[in-house]
Amino acid sequence: MSNLPSNLKYAKSHEWALAENDGTVRVGITDFAQQQLGDLVYVELPAVGAQVKAGSACAVVESVKAASDIYSPVSGEIIEANAALKDAPEAVNQDAYAAWLFRVRPADLSELDALLDAAGYQAVAEAAD
Amino acid sequence: MAFTPHTESDVREMLAAIGAASLNELFDEIPENLRAGPLQLADGLSEMETVRHLRGRAAQNRPLTCFAGAGAYEHYIPAAVWEIAQRGEFYSAYTPYQPEASQGTLQVLYEFQTMMASLMGLDVSNASLYDGASALAEAILMALRANPKTRRVLIPKTVNPIYRRVAATLIGRQGIELQELPLDPATGRMAPETLDGFEPGSVGAVVIPQPNYFGLLEDADALTDASHRLGALVIGLVTPVATALLQPPGTWGEQGADIACGDGQPLGAPLSGGGPYFGFLCCRQQWVHHLPGRLVGATTDLEGKPGFTLTLQAREQHIRRGKATSNICTNQGLMATAATIHMALLGPDGLRRVALQCHENTRKLRDRLCAVPGVEAVFQGPFFHETALRLPRPAGEVLAGLAERGILGGCDLSGDYPELGNGLLVCVTEMRSDEDIEAYAQALTDTL
Numbered sequence A: 001m002s003n004l005p006s007n008l009k010y011a012k013s014h015e016w017a018l019a020e021n022d023g024t025v026r027v028g029i030t031d032f033a034q035q036q037l038g039d040l041v042y043v044e045l046p047a048v049g050a051q052v053k054a055g056s057a058c059a060v061v062e063s064v065k066a067a068s069d070i071y072s073p074v075s076g077e078i079i080e081a082n083a084a085l086k087d088a089p090e091a092v093n094q095d096a097y098a099a100w101l102f103r104v105r106p107a108d109l110s111e112l113d114a115l116l117d118a119a120g121y122q123a124v125a126e127a128a129d
Numbered sequence B: 001m002a003f004t005p006h007t008e009s010d011v012r013e014m015l016a017a018i019g020a021a022s023l024n025e026l027f028d029e030i031p032e033n034l035r036a037g038p039l040q041l042a043d044g045l046s047e048m049e050t051v052r053h054l055r056g057r058a059a060q061n062r063p064l065t066c067f068a069g070a071g072a073y074e075h076y077i078p079a080a081v082w083e084i085a086q087r088g089e090f091y092s093a094y095t096p097y098q099p100e101a102s103q104g105t106l107q108v109l110y111e112f113q114t115m116m117a118s119l120m121g122l123d124v125s126n127a128s129l130y131d132g133a134s135a136l137a138e139a140i141l142m143a144l145r146a147n148p149k150t151r152r153v154l155i156p157k158t159v160n161p162i163y164r165r166v167a168a169t170l171i172g173r174q175g176i177e178l179q180e181l182p183l184d185p186a187t188g189r190m191a192p193e194t195l196d197g198f199e200p201g202s203v204g205a206v207v208i209p210q211p212n213y214f215g216l217l218e219d220a221d222a223l224t225d226a227s228h229r230l231g232a233l234v235i236g237l238v239t240p241v242a243t244a245l246l247q248p249p250g251t252w253g254e255q256g257a258d259i260a261c262g263d264g265q266p267l268g269a270p271l272s273g274g275g276p277y278f279g280f281l282c283c284r285q286q287w288v289h290h291l292p293g294r295l296v297g298a299t300t301d302l303e304g305k306p307g308f309t310l311t312l313q314a315r316e317q318h319i320r321r322g323k324a325t326s327n328i329c330t331n332q333g334l335m336a337t338a339a340t341i342h343m344a345l346l347g348p349d350g351l352r353r354v355a356l357q358c359h360e361n362t363r364k365l366r367d368r369l370c371a372v373p374g375v376e377a378v379f380q381g382p383f384f385h386e387t388a389l390r391l392p393r394p395a396g397e398v399l400a401g402l403a404e405r406g407i408l409g410g411c412d413l414s415g416d417y418p419e420l421g422n423g424l425l426v427c428v429t430e431m432r433s434d435e436d437i438e439a440y441a442q443a444l445t446d447t448l
Helices: A031-037 A090-094 A109-114 A118-128 B008-018 B047-058 B079-085 B103-120 B132-146 B161-174 B192-197 B220-229 B285-290 B317-323 B333-370 B395-404 B434-447
Strands: A015-019 A025-029 A040-044 A057-063 A067-071 A076-081 A102-106 B152-156 B177-181 B205-210 B233-238 B259-263 B279-283 B295-300 B306-311 B386-390 B423-427
Touching: A015 A109, A031 A118, A040 A090, A067 B317, A102 A109, B079 B333, B103 B279, B103 B295, B103 B306, B103 B333, B132 B152, B132 B161, B132 B205, B132 B233, B132 B259, B132 B279, B132 B285, B161 B177, B192 B220, B205 B220, B220 B233, B279 B285, B333 B386, B333 B423, B333 B434, B395 B423, B395 B434
Parallel strands: B152 B177, B152 B205, B205 B233, B233 B259
Antiparallel strands: A015 A025, A025 A102, A040 A057, A057 A067, A076 A102, B259 B279, B295 B306, B386 B423
């Protein structure tokens, strides 16, 4: 099974969420997801300032054979998008946990509690594999 | 493709399998008035009788010497173009894009893209779209995806009216505002100052036709720069033959146009009752992800041998469905193949000579027709291979008179541009001789 850091929360839809000290949440896709997608060729990021809802699509990653929606794990405002991915989407393949996609200022941090921990996500990923 | 006939019982069986009671019910969704009616042919004719009947009907067509353009142009097509394009490998293949089986077609489309991008002075080309009008609509949608700040697009009235109608139909339901820039009846062109009236940031894209519908050359450099100052992307709508002679869109102004589109028919597709034609669409590398349609790339296989394959497919409808860059799936591979052969045979210099001859002939026709009493040029200023004339009588009547004398005299402008009076748009390509031009002038004199 692929790499699953224990300090992260996970969504069933294969995003990871990192609660940061300043109360914001950093979001990316899991190592399992990048392996399933294959070589990424493009990442469409959300606009900074946009309001997102937990579980709603707000970004798209494209590999050579698939385009997949990325769902925000929490509701809130997009405060930053990782613009470096525009020119180097392959960074997600190289290190899915370093190559974050966007940061959210959540309206309600307790939404994180509804997400899975590493063991819970591992079960989801194994079922999907 | 295999010839697969089916009997009445085959049809019944197929209908039963899908649960339709009749063929009519199967086509229920198509409004009655759009369905093809029965052919006007007697029942029970043999093949020989049918051919004789149809040849007789065809013989009633009277060939006219063509002086009409307005988006469709009669050029000489070297015999080799369709001799090669009609080879079975090109002619009969259906969606021939599997790289393991279609290297020839993929290589031709790769060459097509290379030639079109080079002709337009831009970085990337797709492998063709339906026609010039749908290419313009796709260019507009693409520009707004690349530049999503606003949904307003400026489109001058000097763009081919058919293209404007098609664009409005294809994009009208997508919350896009197509704002028409008025025609300056004095010049027939778009004044760059017109653009100064817009707030920077309030326009997503500007369409610049070159030459415009009246054959006139727009001030593409100034218009491009004024559009970019507004933060708008520039869509150059061009005639490919003219581009061999004029500045390619990629070099307009300080930064060049962002997108170029148009109809590729003048590059080897015959005039045949309105089609098939093909649209082309080129852009800068930075917008490639927003470019709709197929893209063929060159690569090397595991053994290091060169090969060709479709690339960036994740933008396409079979993967992205509703989020695809376009949901018009069809391109015009055969037309693009013919155009590739046509361009390869002519070369840049040959294409340039065709363009020069077109312009020279149009200048001759304009001078000669304006010497006919009562006929005058509607606009002054540089033109390419088309020009608008004003007649002393309605153009429709005059065209009928010319047709009786064996001449297809142009396109009546009064329907789309009543403000120009009895306007007639005439065009001359390299196909017309001095004698043809003189015959037109005589016929016009007689008709008037």
